[in-house]
Amino acid sequence: MPHRPTGTTSRTTVSPRNRVALRLATLLALASLSLGPLAIAGSAAGALNMNARILLQGHARAGSWAAIEVELQNDGPPIVGELQMDGGSQANARYAMAVSLPTGSRQTYVLHAQPPAFGRNVTVELVADGQKLESATVAYLVHDATQLVVGVLAGEPGPLVEQIKLPNSTTGVAPAIVPLTPADLPSRVEGWSTLDRIVWQDIDSNSLSPDQLDALRRWISAGGRLVIVGGSAGIGTLSAFPDDILPYRPTATVDAAASTLVSLLGPAPANAADVPAMAGALAHGRTLATSGDRVTAAELTYGAGRVTILGFDPTSGWMADSKIAEALWRAELPARTADGTLLTDDSQLIQAVYQVPALALPPTGGLLGIIGAYILIIGPINYLILKRLDRRELAWITMPVLVLAFAAAGFGYGALLKGTDVVVNEVAIVRGAPDATEATAQVYFGVFSPSRATYRIDVPQGALLAGPIAGDPFGQATTTLDIIQGTGPGEPSAVRNLSVGTGSIRIVRAQVPVEAPRMRANLQLSSGTLTGTFENASDKPLENVAVVLGSSVAVLGNVGPHVSKDVKLVVQDNPFGSSLADQIIGQQFQGANPDSIQQSIRYQMVNQLTFDPTGMFSNSLSADQAVVMAFADGQVLDVKVSSQAPRLNGNVMYYVPVSIGVQGHVSFSSDLMRTTVVQSDAQFFSKDRFFLSMGSGTATLAYRPIPFEGTFDATAIRLALTSGGALGALGGGKEIEPLPSIPVACTDSNNTTPPGCQARRQDFLPEIEVFDRSGDGVWLRLPRMTSDAPYSLADPQRYADPTTGQVLVRFVNDNPELQAGFGFQLVLEGDIR
Secondary structure, three states, X not given: OOOOOOOOOOOOOOOHHHHHHHHHHXXXXXXXXXXXXXXXXXXXXXXXXXXXXXOHHHEEEOOOOEEEEEEEEEOOOOEEEEEEEEXXXXXXXXXXXXXXXXXXXXXXXXEEEOOOOOOOEEEEEEEEOOEEEEEEEXXXXXXXXXXOEEEEEEOOHXXXXXXXXXXXXXXXXXXXXXXXXXXXXXXXXXXXXXXXXXEEEOOOHHHOOHHHHHHHHHHHHOOOEEEEEOOOOOHHHHOOOOHHHXXXXXXXXXXXXXXXXXXXXOOOOOOOOOEEEEEEOEOOOEEEEEEOOEEEEEEEEEOOEEEEEEOXXXXXXXXXXXXXXXXXXXXXXXXXXXXOOOOOOOHHHHHHHOOOHHHOOOOHHHHHHHHHHHHHHHHHHHHHHHHHHOOHHHHHHHHHHHHHHHHHHHHXXXXXXXXXXXXXXXXXXXXXXXXXXXEXXXXXXXXXXXXXXXXXXXXXXXXXXXXXXXXXXXOOOOOOEEEEXXXXXXXXXXXXXXXXXXXXXXXXXXXXXXXXXXXXXXXXEEOOEEEEEEEEOOOOOEEEEEEEEOOEEEEEEXXXXXXXXXXXXXXXXXXXXXXXXXXXXXXXXXXXXXXXXXHHHXXXXXXXXXXXXXXXXXXXXXXXXXXXXXXEEOOOOOOEEOOOOOEEEEEEEEEEEEOOEEOEEEEEOHHHEEEEEEEEOOOOEEEOOOOEEEOOEEEEEEEEEOOOOOOEEEEEEEEEEEOOOXXXXXXXXXXXXXXXXXXXXXXXXXXXXXXXXXXXXXXXXXXXXXXXXXXXXXEEEOOOOOEOEEEEEOOHHHOOOOOOOOEEEEEEEOOOOOOEEEEEEEEEEEEEO
């Protein structure tokens, strides 16, 4: 081995391959240092943990908000970034929320989003500087617009979940009965929109946070139904519920006799024992059952919703019988209905947002003037002037100049009409409760731009933002909405990089809790006429005020601050009469002037309340009460558009359901009667406002008057089978009594088997049975009714419940070869004491 000379420097030889590897390592080290703590945190094993879940046990509804709870634990360097979730192609939105995670922090964020209707899971990512650091995938179950969702909050939810048996929706979908805990309930009311009903038993209401209690109140006001049932935990579990949403405050537990619960449960078994029940004094609403001088069951209408207290435990003792419990729950947990403010299709509101002057057609007179001047100047005037000057050869120059001049004039005229300002046009439906200011607003605002531009939209009130449910009818939504949410209620939200084309409008949907003007109404129904007073108890003037009951309207006009007006409304069937929009707003709104455009916008807003996504309009509200509708100018949201100072247009509709006092002699029919499908074993069954269709089998419907206080004494039940639609006001008609027994139906087409059987109907009409509440409670068959003829039922008090007025009717189609298609009318008349 050669000897190295003394004093020379030792050098290590590096191969070309190792030299490349060394350079790559050096570059990676420098890159990691330049990226700072975020890259280190993202790469450190176990330094960042992320877990996520959708509240309400993962249940969501198409077009509604879902609350996604995300837990983050950071044991590495600090992280500043965003939570992001892609809403899918249908929502055309991405939802984001800013997060800040110091070293050693453990934080919980709630991101609200609208999951894709056709998905089963969503992925939430933690992103910083465009780099994904962590992600979590959460599963969800989406429900359609017709499916009833019932949340059960109970110490032992199993017996209730097992006992609650409800009919399928009109589309054949079974209701979802979901066990929940208080931790599953969102703190914002928007996250409750999947729930239709809540059953509460043996859960301490003090476990709800103040935000959850506020969300519960707003959810009830918006149409939710809360049913509180007795249990083993005692009356103290209800202490946190506010007095104004409870029909009575339980103060003691009493033993209630089985006979006192007949109106709710039907006839009790002969050996039925007394049951323990929470009792108290009625404070609001109406009594459903009493024990002595104390109320053991009652219900209260609050806004568009209802709170019911059943002081007894329906899962214990003889009440646990499936037939008894089934009737109870079908009455207390009715099918999901929409009244226009629960949006499944928002196409009419989208049309309203597009009603801005800048998008209106130009005046015909102006266009004709420009065209006429162009023809005169470029033709005879140009010719005569050149002829007088004897320079007709200059026409080769003057005509192009004139064409350019008129083109510039046309462009200037268009710019003058459309303006050069950014415009924000907003429409909002604000749903509140009587004599209250808490409300929830559904807001649609459109950003109009005179030129192609990209804007940042800021909403200081912290509304939840999304794209329209029905999409963009004019194809303007070519880019995804990049939505930023605040980290808590009331914190600002925004849309980043909103792209708007030239002369176009982009629409954003928002939902937010708001304060509404306080309104009061004292209404009484007697002899088919609704009378009383309406008071605008706020400092805000109201316009186009109307009281609506079904399809009947009392127009009050404009009502100033702290002004009262008398109400008189004759309630009558109006199935094919004028629409609600025609009655409230009027038909005349032609033209492009501001007043006509405002009238057109409000017309579309009323149409939204009665719009059927199948493309039809109804002229009736489906609410269980009267509704006060009122309008006002102005904006619900304080929308900021980048550095612009936009022109603002706004129209607000206030929608306030109000209860009705019913006393004396009254007749309940169409607009005063609510129909619920209780049970059906028919091969198929469908129902709309005027027509029922069913295959072979039976369908049971409950006909129940609007809520009233007192005891109902039926004096007449009039009914009619029709070929579809309504007969109008039903007269007395022929009196009929039930048959002694239900005939045996023939099983063959020749109507001979078994001997003595009743021949099948061939007129596409069903047999009719009514439930006799007297005695043991049995079904009775009525004589065959002919089409389009009124009948009067003998001994009507046998069939009408004295507490609720409910009448049960069963339709029977015993001909497997024919589909029954028919209409049915029932008028219930009597006295309320």
